[in-house]
Amino acid sequence: MKLLITGGAGFLGSLLARTLLGRGTLAGRRIEQLVLSDLAPPAAELLAHPGVVARTGPLLAECSRLGAERFDGVFHLASAVSGECEADFDLGLRSNLDSTRALLDALRAAGNVPRLVFASSAAVFGGDPPSLALPSVVRDDTLPLPQTSYGTQKFVCEQLLADFTRKGFLDGRAVRLLTVSVRPGTPNGAASGFLSGIIREPLAGQATRCPVALDTMVALASPARTMSALIGAYEASRESFGGRTALNLPALSVRVADMLGALETVAGPRVRALVRLDPDPAIERIVGTWPARFEAQRAARLGLEPDEDFLGIVQQYLRDHPAAIRVDAG
């Protein structure tokens, strides 16, 4: 089978590519070609793999060509992130809405009804005062009230995907990804970036700031659970996916204080002390619109589970990124 990953050079796209190449199959079929589309070329280690092809350039410009390649399956991860979309409204509309629309149009034109997993986001949820509040627990039928341009664009794309699916133009499954922690590498401009940074930077021996209060509760998923969600959504039968509505995912709900507690458990108080509390009202405002607790029954029926605890997530990071650890930890 021939697969496309948009955003294939990003963190999640690269990890998905490595995960799929490691498996060799998807939904019972052998992966023969894996096309990685992104603004930047993929990592050399991925490009060196036989069967991996890079398509480098803006997705909006690549779409019609990509559509003509008649992919069996697509993971559509390409996206501008929340902070970027708030700072540059046109960039968000172009990168998230127009590009997704162009991709759907191109895949429809190809005519082979590919399966497509769309990386939506829990940022579709929020409260819209004074009439509509964010409920304390997000359920499968909770009304999304996006309070950022990023969340709005993701929610709009969910709707378009559902209708393209209803019409039989493709087999779409939208999955509302949670904040992924711990991300490796450098900060990416997302308002949620600190939820990786407060673990990653101290483990690299670097001071960092925490822009929200310690008792802030957040909903997270590890990179491994995020891969399970994307692949699980792809491999689910149309019936077991449970409708065309986007899927909420099981979340680990954790206080920032407990995240730092896990850091201290693996690396000690001196490493924990590298995190300086430095509230940023702009970040606090955005994070405050995101839900912290999920009851994801549809996802549970698909066999998707939340991370067990944040200590396990930190241990996953230590295991997967030994070269990034510059302190005594483990």
Next chain:
Amino acid sequence: MKLLITGGAGFLGSLLARTLLGRGTLAGRRIEQLVLSDLAPPAAELLAHPGVVARTGPLLAECSRLGAERFDGVFHLASAVSGECEADFDLGLRSNLDSTRALLDALRAAGNVPRLVFASSAAVFGGDPPSLALPSVVRDDTLPLPQTSYGTQKFVCEQLLADFTRKGFLDGRAVRLLTVSVRPGTPNGAASGFLSGIIREPLAGQATRCPVALDTMVALASPARTMSALIGAYEASRESFGGRTALNLPALSVRVADMLGALETVAGPRVRALVRLDPDPAIERIVGTWPARFEAQRAARLGLEPDEDFLGIVQQYLRDHPAAIRVDAG
């Protein structure tokens, strides 16, 4: 003040234009110019009014010019209807989504933050089996699950409008219009068209068909209540509108049998007998995805009320369209 009505030559647009011209003011300001944009020119009687200007052509092509006119207020009613959008997917995307996006972009570019009322639709609601059912009563926080392209496009435009409003580019208020009954004139291609036809055609002495079962419950609003909703949404303060989420409206919930009963009350059994039961599975399927009961608390707080009964709606039609009545009724 200078106002724009898109879809200004349609039934609702024309009625709104007449209503506004009759009032002379909106939100306490004198209406100096009323621009009616539509594919077709407005009625001669409207064009003859000083201050009325027609802009005839596809909205998508007109948008940038319209934006440059710096309107104080806009009623955005232009839309392809549900039946058309199901039959021609591209037409629906172009007429409903692309045109609305272009209008929002153009109004934003004008820079004067106009107030805009968007005619969304109760067709945003539906059930998405097997996980998510349409609840028996639609409340202000009910999750829309559009099951038609028309409903999808309306819901997407609501989201874009809310985000343009959040960013301060315009002051948008989306109102989810109910099926309007009794519409005068000729059928318009909407799947809901029969909900006017089964009253209008018999009153014109013509036989007609009812494509759904008599015990089908539907949610309706009269033309007069629909005007009250559009104007009420415009005149509400930003605070009293109660958020940026689209507003559900108070509905009259009525069985088709009771609609025909009201027809018989005003025009007798022989006129009632002009309605032939002739189920159409395609229409029944679409109508079955629409909600029949609403509990619209936000709208009630704005002072919006449902029609009292269907007999009153039929009497409104008799009063407003005497030339269309060809039977003994009243």
